Amino acid sequence: MQIFTEKDKMVALIKANYHLLPVINRFGIKLGFGDKTVEQICIENGIDKSFFLAIVNAFHNEDYFPEQELLSFSPLLILDYLKQTHKYYTEYILPKLESQLTNMLSNSGPGKEEIGLIELFYKKYEKELLQHIRDEENVVFPYVVNLINNNLNEKRDFRIIDFKNEHTNVENQINDLRNLLLMYISPVYDQDLCNEFLITLSRFEKDIMDHARIEDVILVPRVMAIEKEMRG
Amino acid sequence: MSCRIFIIQNEDIIREGLAAILKRNPLNEVVILDSADQLMKHVKERSEKRVVFCPDDCFRHSAIEEINKNRKIKLVFVSVRDNGFIDKNSGISTISIETGSREILEIVNSHFDDGEGVKKELTGEELTKREKEILRFVASGFSNKQIADKLYISIHTVITHRKNITEKTGIKSVSGLTVYAILKGIIDTENISPAELI
Ligand SMILES: [Fe+2]
Ligand SMILES: [Fe+2]
Numbered sequence: 001m002q003i004f005t006e007k008d009k010m011v012a013l014i015k016a017n018y019h020l021l022p023v024i025n026r027f028g029i030k031l032g033f034g035d036k037t038v039e040q041i042c043i044e045n046g047i048d049k050s051f052f053l054a055i056v057n058a059f060h061n062e063d064y065f066p067e068q069e070l071l072s073f074s075p076l077l078i079l080d081y082l083k084q085t086h087k088y089y090t091e092y093i094l095p096k097l098e099s100q101l102t103n104m105l106s107n108s109g110p111g112k113e114e115i116g117l118i119e120l121f122y123k124k125y126e127k128e129l130l131q132h133i134r135d136e137e138n139v140v141f142p143y144v145v146n147l148i149n150n151n152l153n154e155k156r157d158f159r160i161i162d163f164k165n166e167h168t169n170v171e172n173q174i175n176d177l178r179n180l181l182l183m184y185i186s187p188v189y190d191q192d193l194c195n196e197f198l199i200t201l202s203r204f205e206k207d208i209m210d211h212a213r214i215e216d217v218i219l220v221p222r223v224m225a226i227e228k229e230m231r232g
Numbered sequence: 233m234s235c236r237i238f239i240i241q242n243e244d245i246i247r248e249g250l251a252a253i254l255k256r257n258p259l260n261e262v263v264i265l266d267s268a269d270q271l272m273k274h275v276k277e278r279s280e281k282r283v284v285f286c287p288d289d290c291f292r293h294s295a296i297e298e299i300n301k302n303r304k305i306k307l308v309f310v311s312v313r314d315n316g317f318i319d320k321n322s323g324i325s326t327i328s329i330e331t332g333s334r335e336i337l338e339i340v341n342s343h344f345d346d347g348e349g350v351k352k353e354l355t356g357e358e359l360t361k362r363e364k365e366i367l368r369f370v371a372s373g374f375s376n377k378q379i380a381d382k383l384y385i386s387i388h389t390v391i392t393h394r395k396n397i398t399e400k401t402g403i404k405s406v407s408g409l410t411v412y413a414i415l416k417g418i419i420d421t422e423n424i425s426p427a428e429l430i
Contacts, residue, residue, distance in 0.1 A: 114415060117411045117414060117415065117426055117430065118411070120411075120427055121407055121408065121430055124407055124430055125407070172405045172408070173405045173407065173408060175402075175404055176402075176403045176405050176408030176411075177408075179401075179402040180408065180411055180412065180415075183402060184412060184415050184416075185415070217303075221301070
């Protein structure tokens with residue numbers, strides 16, 4: 001397992017794992033970093049370097065999940081990171097998947113009814129995911145911010161446990177989309193276009209699993225601890 | 233790779249019986265523990281996937297939460313009072329003395345199957361007649377409970393069927409299964425458009 005440290009060059013991180021590019025973007029880091037180290041870049045950009053390292057290491061190694069470390073950061077840092085991730089999905093990944101799918105559909109031969117099913121499936125998933133994200137941003141995240149500002153609103157009976165219990169799985173449909181294409185849909189489409197779609201999809205799958213893990217295993221216990229403190 | 237299973241259980245009949253059932257799968261490695269404390273020690277030291285069978289009053293509530301946080305460990309309560317069920321919130325299964333051996337092995341398998349553990353290949357096997365029947369209901373939006381009532385079977389059986397369907401097809405979500413069912417002609421779309429079903 002490769003664990004990055006503050007002394008590593010930022011460029012080495014990216015060379016080791018290209019999928020970290022959107023992750024570092026979420027911290028506001030842009031390319032062109034010469035041979036600066038993680039520490040230097042974090043200082044320049046006003047980023048908490050231990051938080052940065054915890055996030056990139058958890059993303060890079062599925063087996064490495066520094067729960068204890070991550071639990072020590074302010075929930076506001078975590079929220080900010082989660083929001084940036086949502087933005088990446090809604091403004092970049094989803095439109096991209098959609099246009100790749102449309103492209104695939106319009107370049108398909110006879111018998112494209114089957115891909116039409118895929119499009120219906122995708123549209124439904126997209127709608128559900130957007131609702132999922134809206135709920136988090138409009139209800140859950142503001143609740144956490146309020147809580148930190150010492151406003152445990154006793155009148156509203158929402159608690160983070162309600163989020164935990166209702167937090168739906170958003171990865172299953174990605175798995176299904178992939179398997180439907182790989183196994184069951186007749187290949188009447190342009191193969192290159194389909195490959196592009198599948199590659200975007202698998203990158204998204206990894207990203208969103210990491211995202212959900214941070215929500216479930218980091219955000220929830222952290223907020224529960226604060227709730228407990230406040231209510232004694 | 234072997235599947236490690238711990239049993240904490242005072243009653244000989246239950247402990248020995250459970251161990252015998254679990255050992256039917258040669259991949260399963262059964263370890264008997266004397267106390268809950270021993271398990272807690274294990275939990276702190278090691279990080280591989282495990283399934284733990286124990287009485288439902290074996291741990292304090294806080295200890296259960298602690299164990300449950302570790303997603304590599306699956307707790308299965310053995311209850312002498314209740315029937316078998318799965319607690320949706322905690323994901324903890326409870327089995328009773330009436331639970332069949334197949335189901336017990338299934339619970340263990342499913343824990344070691346998903347994620348990084350022993351990855352079972354998609355079987356790609358044909359669905360059985362019964363599974364197709366269940367799939368038709370699932371695709372038409374019926375809940376597990378409704379399906380159980382319609383077919384006069386237990387919810388547990390419905391869940392087992394659904395797990396097998398997912399294992400065979402590689403499709404997990406309801407809308408994904410609906411697409412599969414349409415593709416395979418398991419539900420016909422003559423009278424209802426796919427857009428309404430998916
Ligand atoms: Fe989210
Ligand atoms: Fe979420």
